[in-house]
Amino acid sequence: MSAITGTKSSKPAAGSSSELAERLLIWYRNYRRVLPWRGTNDPYAVWVSEIMLQQTRVETVIPYYRRWMEQFPTLQHLAQAEEQQVLKAWEGLGYYSRARSLHRAARLVVEKYQGQIPASTKELMRLPGVGRYTAAAVASIAFGQDEPALDGNLRRVAARLFNVSLPARSPEGEAQILAHLRAHLPPGQAGNFNQALMDLGAMICTPRKPACGDCPLAEWCQSRRLGVQEERPVLTRRAAPPLITVTAAVIWRDGKVLLTRRPANGLLGGLWEFPGGKQEDGETLVECLRREIREELGVEIEIGEPLGVYRHAYTHFKVTLHAFISRLRHGEPQPHQADDMAWAALEELSRFPMGKIDRQIAADLLKISRSLFPAG
DNA sequence: AAGACGTGGTT
């Protein structure tokens, strides 16, 4: 068969590792990336790294991972931490439900599993924030279980290697890819196999212009043989994100500013922000802000100088935020539509976990205050 | 099942 097609057989003998897998593991021994979470099998460390790495670049994760393991070196440390502390450590990483879930899961493992992280994918998947990929990664890397992981890298590499023409993110495409991976999984080496494919995807089999000339698996690659490697994986397009306009108020009183805490679930859940909200049709910015503050806090405000205009792109929409310096006119604010509320001095702002835009507003306030009062 | 859910880098 290989003589006819020009590629090697993709079918390994049952129960043994394929030639492809052996070649991949040799490449991995020689070229694997040195990363802070490698070189340990500590299930907690592996777990933390896998959660942080979800939809997030390795270079972004590294400093967060180091700080995290310093601050929460064990499962017990994490379980005992306050949620605000956990969110603060996560600030800037995005997808904040990951931090909240990890924290909840740590408490659950301490209370219900005697502090022992489960080893099977089935049990791992019961933990909040642990899905199919993470369960397979932890089970294979930390516990040596024969589980194929399927992430963005593996999806792309496998779609090319086995020339999968179904949409790679569809249930059918993923099932096909997983079947191929499972067929090549070297028994007892799944952790290395999974990580090798991730490294290959990151360094060789990249999204654009894959370096096929340097690929240890080139002779097995079916899409390369057909010259369609750049058309794999088959992707589906997404709709353009809507644009929304929002306002926010920096409400001053006695040298402090008012912060509210976002509801636990949803966008930026549990993070603090300067109160405000989305502009509705036919509404001016000032009308919008007055209404939002009335609804959220039950008070009337006097809107002063604009502080700045902030633009930010989230995954599924883009926002332009107009921030205004404001003061209270009537009433004492209550967190009607927020989980909590706090008056914070400028020096305290850094303690509150915030998303990107609100952190930028806070930074601008500090900057302005320092220029007005250089002595402090 | 399709859309919500952050941020930063690249093209």
Added chain:
DNA sequence: TAACCAAGTCT
């Protein structure tokens, strides 16, 4: 620039 994407999960 706008679009795409990077070690996914949840509803």
